[in-house]
Amino acid sequence: MEQASPDRYQPPTAHGPRPTAHAFTRDEALALWSRIVAGWARHLDGSGARTLIEGEPNAADAGGSYEGVTRMLWGLGGWLAPPGRPAVVTWRGEAFDTEALMRRAIVAGTDPRSPGYWGAAPPRGEYDQRTVESGQVAFALWQTRSRIWAHLDDRERERVVAWLERFGRQPSYWRNNWALFWVLNHAARKALGAPHDQAIIDSALDYLDGVYCGAGWYDDGPARGARHFDDYNFWVFGSHVLAWAGCDGDSQPARRDRLLERVRASMDHFPFFFAADGAYTEYGRSLAYKFARLGAPLWAYRLGAWPHPVGMLRRLVGRHLRWYVDRGAIRADGTLRQALTAGGSPEIREPYIATGSPYWAMQAFGALWSLPDDDPFWATEEEPLPVERGDFVRAFPQPGWVVSGTAATGAVQRFNAGSQGGPAKYGKFAYATAAPFNVGLADGRPAPDGMLCLTGGGEWGHRGEGLAHAVGEPGWLRMRYEERVGGGTHLIDTTIVVRGEHHLRAHRVVLDPAADAPIGAVEGAAPLGYAPGVLPSIESDRVTGGEGAAAEGRAVAIVPLQGYSRGVPAAAWRGRDRLNSVYGRYVLPLLEVDELAPGHELICLVHIGGAPVDLTELRGSVADAGWLADGTFRLTWREGDTIDVPPL
Template sequence: MTVQHDGTSARTALDADGIASDWTRDEWVAFADRLLDTARSYASPGHGRIHFPGAEGGYGHDVDGLEGFARTFLLAGFRIAGARGEGTEELADFYRQGIVTGVDPDAADRWVRLDEHAQAKVEAASLALVLDMTRPWIWDRLDALTQQRVIDYLAPVVGDTTYPKTNWLWFRVVVQTFLRSVGGPWSASDIADDLALHDSLVREDGWISDGFERSYDHYVGWALHTYPVLWSRMQGADELAGGRTAGDIVRLDRFLQDAVALVGADGSPLIQGRSLIYRFAAAAPFWVGAIAQVPSVPLGQLRRAANAVVAHFVDHAAPGDDGVLTMGWHHEWRELAQSYSGPGSPYWAVKGLLGISLPADHPVWAAASEPLPVEAADDVRVVRSAGWAVSGTAADGIVRIANHGSDHAADGALVGDSPLYARIGYSTATSPLANQAAWHEPLEQSVALVDEAGRATHRAAMELIDVRVDGEGDARVAIAASRSRAHWLTPRPAAHRHGSGLDGDVELAGVVTVHSLLRGPWEVRLTRVDSLEPCVDAGALRLRVGGWALAASETPRSSIEALRPSEERNADSSSSSRLSSSVEDEVEGRDAAASVAAEGLCSSIRPLLGAGAPSFEERFDASPLGPVAIVPVVTYPVEPGAWIATLVELTAADLASSGDATVDVRTDAGDTTVTVSWPDGTATTSRLANPGEASDADR
């Protein structure tokens, strides 16, 4: 595919037909072979472990080596199966020898056993899945002793009740299904329990929560939808499925209708959720959709989505010249990884290459490429389960979400905000700040009460109030809203973090309600401090509204735009004055905006209702996208019961708007309506939902 990466915008270069070009299957295979050749060069003498260069992971050297083997074995399995074994004999021999070594209890580079470390339960699923997928070329050619040792290695999964009640359920199902197929131990009740657990995690519109917390992220696609389809194709799985596969595919089909709309035109997935170092694993559900032959998303669009995601990272030098996937996004940035991740962990990315398991004669390779939703037109939608309002814009190729329902926290839990989950906004062009300080301080894409000591409140776990699409045509607005018990947190130390916010001592501040109205590149963020705790003084607080963080290798350009009064702008809307500003500058009043420009993007914020003061916050080594990040913010005095409104914008720098915007909020007989005049001149009027009121979600 051809994608511009000259820093001018996120827009995609199109071919003569107006559609981005895709890799051929041969190009996919060549990329896979490069990753596999590199991986094999880091193998132990017996091939049982693969140790990539880099700092040891939080689970230790032995686990790192098992991860390196098992995760690249996934890719080897896809390669061998797609070629039907032809021309892959050397590859099969290499990994077959690794299996012999891995299950040899006396080998120096044997695998960590499942009863030695829980991480082995994760990797065991990859081993079992590929042993089934490549049965004629690997399993059937193992000697009887090694086969029995493999069975013995996997057997501890049977009856094990310590698996987390998350996507891990599929690790046990996959392993036991393989064990059953080769005469090993297995438990019908274990599988039944796990399938029932999966079903209990299913939510609206094909979305699935990764556990009983509000956890919506890439695991929905690359685990909770990928494993059911791959499992259904394992030997003997149809006897265990009990007719459930058709329902799994219906849910996958509906999920994919949203998933293809959450990929930017430059191929970037949403930079949201944990395990982002798995990068192009985000392409896996698109290939699974092709395998399952879902009816609603065309094969050409599924392949286009997968190709866009993988090529995005390749075009941004991941992997680098040495062929190694590091812990980071475009480049190595260790803080993006979870505390337990090791140098082999990023190789779950190979799930995004699942397509090469489909042979050359599969119709997905011949299907005409079809554009992503954001490439074809502006897209406005909601993801009800996650509480996301979504706006994708064709002009700049960016997809943005306003998040009011996903925080990786249990209902009612007062914990710290995870920067990976609990921010108000995420996009395909920006990253949340994710350094250590970001877990303590909600800043970008937040609404926080800030006290005199500079402490910012957290909002997890917020209460979802509304998620719907309002209006028609160009006046369609995606709306999401939530209410939170804003609280300060003094965190307690934690040895390992898996994406959730920090636990700690809580000090309540008050109740804050936020409504996000998304249209085009803009969000109108309506905020009201409903009440404060009796001991909290409004005069000692400021309400801070944070915009999109932009990060770059050099300090982004920032400026304060001092706008003329509304009546003068109405008479001459083309006129405004721009004032150069440092990050310390502030301009009081609602006729000012703070803007940041970097890497061809512009992030701006301005107050529309309330006496807001725009300014900037600068952070260093806080983002995977660059060492210097700037966040435009607006701070307001705190007036309980009063609405404030803030316009938040993210777009390509050459598309940034200078048009006027206004907001009118009216309450009558308990109903509140908001009329917005957007910067492009469109006017919309929407009713705001009240807490506890059922939402008329767009269906």
């Protein structure tokens, strides 16, 4: 019997690895896994097929959350995959038989006579939530085939297959990443020797070719052009392709190898999104899944598709897990929160996130435990993450992102010009590890952090669907989009040029003459979150007109260069705390424009990163900036280097 080891690491610093920065060990992983298993098992219902967990419920929680069990199968399947690994884990003296728990869950969850039956509610059209869950149910059974599937009787197997078939019928079209849930449902059944439909597997895998954009990126829609890029590239497109390759790839080796090369390309840029302390540039939807994004790189490593040193992967996995644990993502009772952290806004949750949905995070442990206990992953010396190796700026044209890292602070920023989605989770200019974005709404609207928001008629706008965009080296973005306020639809052309932890923003605003109210603007830097008991320092500079704030070794600032009326000292937006995705408290420095001209130009400089920041020095970093006659935006930095950003 394996015994969970006590936690041995130190509390985190403000923005950096723990002071001891010790290597991630198997004992540490086992302790965390055992804690999660214990918390989960103690919250099972009487059938063992549903969880009863604190949180904001939705319709899928009726009778208890089936997702809290089906998603735990990611981790249980990985843990039990090696036939010789002990089934029992121990937490604080209490033993939990993971094999018995998994068998009980699957038998009860697929039995129509059980109160925990996962199929009680009728399917909700072609795309039912239980189709999502069916993939890992089938895959976990394949992983544990010698322990569980082999010991189910004929009637139990028939009920399992009937449930998988009920939620594995082909829809009329493939609309997004969901196609891969059908792949895994049928491919794992095939690998178990159970009834399946090969045509569904092939059709869904063919769909991938229609949404692949190159360099490892998939556009999460019915076809290329949806411009929807986020972590589903990792925790579905990546993880499920790798799972298919593991259980069925040998049947189509040419297709398998082609898909694994795409995974390798995706993994090439994966580590660049992480700060030195393991923080991630949180962005997009379903962030309640937290460290689920670790599943893809770990499975990629297992299948030979990880292009970086294994020591880098070991460091990334350990620090990313610790980042969430340190911030209360796992409650004291061992269950997973829907929010990102203990202090972060609950509005990170989408309506489809049930109380058990965060257990999608168990992809990380499913992949981790798929590695042999003596795998070199556990013994290889850790190696630095990209941001620890040196400063970088990378442009990703497929999603329309620029990613920048600064070695001195270990912080990383993701700038978005091209990917579409909701305004708070996709529409900000920047998503930064040092200053995570505000996700909560104030008076029904997103806050102006990392954004130029037009104002008028008592309302304020926010960037929504884009009209055009481009990104390029050495780190610029340009985008054209609309905002609707004051009875009009107004056109904005924004250019961003990134230079370390500074970036310049330049906007050309063309107002709609049909507007029925004067149109102003408010523009925010990034929100500076801080821990309870910390008192941030607030700075307003009369000479530059800039505004800034600093706390815990981090700082944000915004300085006007052209077109603004005034700065607004950093404070909680409209007095609202609990808007931030990570922190319970934050302050946001702003610039304002009282009334925009029909054609108005705005230019400002923003700092997001380490403290202190000198507002005068920030203002002086630009020698000249403006638009040329053909629409090109030209920026000359103080050092003399010039960047031309072409018009769209």
